[in-house]
Amino acid sequence: MFKTLRNIWHVEDLRKRILFTLFVLFIYRIGTFIPVPGVNKEALTASNNAGAELFGLLNTFSGGALSQFSILALGITPYITASIIVQLLSMDVIPKLAEWAKQGEHGKKKSTQLTRYATIVLGLIQAFAMSIGFNRLYGTEMIPNATFGKYVLIAIVLTAGTAFLMWLGEQITEKGIGNGISIIIFAGIVANIPTYIRTTAQSDFIQENQLFMNSLKTIIILIVIVAIIVGVIFIQQGIRKIPVQYAKRVVGNKMYGGQNTHIPLKINAAGVIPVIFAVSLLQFPIIIANFWSTHAWAKWVTVNLRHDEPLGMVLYVMMIIGFTFFYTFVQMNPQQMADNMKKNGGYIPGIRPGKATEKYMTRVMSRLTMSGAIFLAVISLMPILLGSLAGLPSSVQIGGTALLIIIGVALDTMKQIESQLIKRHYKGFINK
Numbered sequence: 001m002f003k004t005l006r007n008i009w010h011v012e013d014l015r016k017r018i019l020f021t022l023f024v025l026f027i028y029r030i031g032t033f034i035p036v037p038g039v040n041k042e043a044l045t046a047s048n049n050a051g052a053e054l055f056g057l058l059n060t061f062s063g064g065a066l067s068q069f070s071i072l073a074l075g076i077t078p079y080i081t082a083s084i085i086v087q088l089l090s091m092d093v094i095p096k097l098a099e100w101a102k103q104g105e106h107g108k109k110k111s112t113q114l115t116r117y118a119t120i121v122l123g124l125i126q127a128f129a130m131s132i133g134f135n136r137l138y139g140t141e142m143i144p145n146a147t148f149g150k151y152v153l154i155a156i157v158l159t160a161g162t163a164f165l166m167w168l169g170e171q172i173t174e175k176g177i178g179n180g181i182s183i184i185i186f187a188g189i190v191a192n193i194p195t196y197i198r199t200t201a202q203s204d205f206i207q208e209n210q211l212f213m214n215s216l217k218t219i220i221i222l223i224v225i226v227a228i229i230v231g232v233i234f235i236q237q238g239i240r241k242i243p244v245q246y247a248k249r250v251v252g253n254k255m256y257g258g259q260n261t262h263i264p265l266k267i268n269a270a271g272v273i274p275v276i277f278a279v280s281l282l283q284f285p286i287i288i289a290n291f292w293s294t295h296a297w298a299k300w301v302t303v304n305l306r307h308d309e310p311l312g313m314v315l316y317v318m319m320i321i322g323f324t325f326f327y328t329f330v331q332m333n334p335q336q337m338a339d340n341m342k343k344n345g346g347y348i349p350g351i352r353p354g355k356a357t358e359k360y361m362t363r364v365m366s367r368l369t370m371s372g373a374i375f376l377a378v379i380s381l382m383p384i385l386l387g388s389l390a391g392l393p394s395s396v397q398i399g400g401t402a403l404l405i406i407i408g409v410a411l412d413t414m415k416q417i418e419s420q421l422i423k424r425h426y427k428g429f430i431n432k
Contacts, residue, residue, distance in 0.1 A: 007421055008417065008421070011420065011421065013420075014177070014417065014420045014421070017175065017176050017177045017420075018176070018177055020171075020172075020175050020176045021172050021176035021177050021178065021183065024168050024171060024172055024176060025183070025184075025187045027168065028072070028165070028168060028184060028187060029187070029191060031065070031070065031071055031072045031161065031164070031165075032065035032068065032070050032072050032188075032191075033068065033070060034070050034071050034072075035068065035069060035070055035071070036069060036070065036071055036073070036154050036157045036158060037153065037154070037157060038143055038144075038150050038153065038154060039069055039143060039154075065188075069134060070161075071157055071158065071160070071161040072161040072162075072164075072165060073130065073158055073161070074123055074126060074127055074130070074158050074159070074161060074162045075162070075165065075188070076162070076165050076166065076169065076181055076184055076185065077126075077280060078119045078122040078123040078126055078162050079115070079119045079162065079165075079166045079169075079181065080181070080276065080277070080280075081122055081280075082115050082116075082118035082119040082122055083115050084277065085118060086111055086114055086115045086118060087330045088326075088330075090111065090330075097111065097114075102336075116166065119162065119163070119166055120159060120162075120163060123158070123159040123162040123163070124155055124156075124159045126158075127154070127155035127156075127157075127158035127159050127162075128151060128152070128155040130155075130158065131143070131150075131151045131154040131155055131158070132151060165184060166181075168180065168184065169181040169183070169184050172184070177413060177416055177417060177420075178409070178412060178413035178416055179409075179412060179413075182408075182409045182412065182413075183409065183413070185276070185405060185409070186405065186406060186409040186410070189402045189405060189406055190406065192402070220386070221386070224382060224386055225403065227382075228379055228382065228403055228404065228407070229403075229407055231375070231379060232379065232404060232407040232408065232411075233407065233411065235267050235268050235372060235375050236266075236268060236271075236407075236408060236411050237411075238266070238267040238268075239264040239265060239266050239267065240264075240265045240266075240267070240364065240368055241262040241263070241264055241265075242262055242263040242264075242265060242348060242361070242364065243260065243261075243262050243348065243349055244260070244261050244262060244263055244341060244346050244347070244348060245259075245260050245261075245346065245347060245348075245349055246259055246260075246261070246344065246345050246346045247345040247346075247347070263337070265332070265364065265365060265368055266368070266372075267368050267371055267372045267375075268324075268372030268375065268376065269327075269328045269331060269332060269368075269369070269372070270323070270324045270327040270328045270331070270369075270372070271408050271412070272376075272404055272405045272408035272409070273323070273327050274319075274320050274321075274322075274323035274324040274326075274327055274373070274376060275320060275376055275380055275404055275405065276405065277319070277323045277327075278316055278319035278320045278323055278380075279307070279316075281319060282305060282307060282312060282315060282316055282319065283307075285301050285305055286301060286302055286305055286306070288301075289301040289302050307384055308384050313381060313384070316377075316380070316381070317377040317381065320373060320376050320377045320380060321370075321373040321374070321377060324369055324372060324373035324376060325366075325369055325370075325373065328365065328369045328372075329365070329369075332365065334358050334361035334362045334365060335358050337357075337358075337361055338353070338354060338355075338357040338358040338361060341353065341357060342354055342357070348360065376404070379404055380404060
């Protein structure tokens with residue numbers, strides 16, 4: 001491993017990409033501590049602990065910027081939401097978007113541009129609602145002498161922060177290493193690990209004069225963390241190889257095709273995206289309900305939709321499974337795969353090209369996706385159940401989901417570094 005790390009710094013292009021990524025993350029972390037204009041800093045500091053508990057993983061995704069109501073408080077969530085909306089509409093809902101999806105790189109650029117515009121619109125709406133909600137939640141002293149103009153100014157600043165984060169993510173993808181949006185979420189979660197540790201140390205988890213029980217709890221937690229890491233790596237690396245054979249074609253004096261290859265289908269092709277969507281949607285009604293905390297319906301939502309309550313757990317699992325299927329079949333369309341194979345003279349041995357191939361691919365992908373979805377649900381629930389039994393604070397119990405995201409992003413980034421090293425005939429982390 002140390003030899004691999006040394007090889008990374010020997011490759012000039014890879015070294016520049018890593019340093020550029022670290023520099024961008026440094027800028028991102030600075031932005032999380034800059035408050036929006038017109039906010040009472042003293043009142044904001046006094047309410048930080050309550051905000052961190054309330055917004056949970058959404059606050060974690062933003063690197064703590066949400067609880068501090070900084071210029072990056074919205075985080076990258078509007079971009080993720082806009083991406084899902086555009087992808088959903090591209091599935092033959094809007095013909096023009098469906099046409100773009102079939103145009104390759106040119107169509108992808110158009111869809112990306114539309115996603116950027118949708119991000120700004122969604123960010124502006126969310127920012128305006130958030131500015132009003134924060135003021136109601138923490139009292140009028142949060143935004144002194146609040147007027148419509150102040151709310152608009154704060155909404156514009158928050159939206160600009162999201163646009164800036166979106167631009168930083170694109171810069172990392174283009175000039176850095178790894179997927180920029182995932183790297184930013186990864187950095188936000190890692191930055192909150194010291195907060196997790198401090199919250200645990202200050203909670204009832206650590207009992208006075210009970211060294212044995214404290215040690216036993218800590219060992220069990222560490223075992224679960226190791227089990228999650230091993231499980232995530234095992235599932236993320238697992239693939240099903242679908243054999244494909246291409247027929248021989250003679251064009252002029254040259255012969256094409258005739259080779260055998262395979263299509264690698266991952267057990268969990270959606271990665272950690274379904275977990276991010278599920279947590280965001282599950283916590284959204286709780287956030288809204290807290291703005292009307294005196295109403296009976298708001299109290300019911302706040303209590304029953306928590307991730308550690310039975311109803312919240314059921315909805316959490318259902319959303320993870322649903323988003324896993326949705327995102328997998330958006331990224332890997334069986335119909336397009338079957339059509340591409342047919343156009344290039346390829347076929348799966350024993351399966352007729354065309355509709356039969358599409359049905360076969362759909363059946364195989366459905367089985368693999370169900371296995372991956374159940375795995376994601378189990379891994380996400382395990383820390384919550386264990387945390388409840390061990391007496392961990394609720395803000396730390398959801399750390400299992402954060403750990404899942406950290407491992408997934410780290411694996412994807414490692415694979416990109418691996419491919420860069422292999423291109424230059426260096427040994428990587430996996431290929432020894």
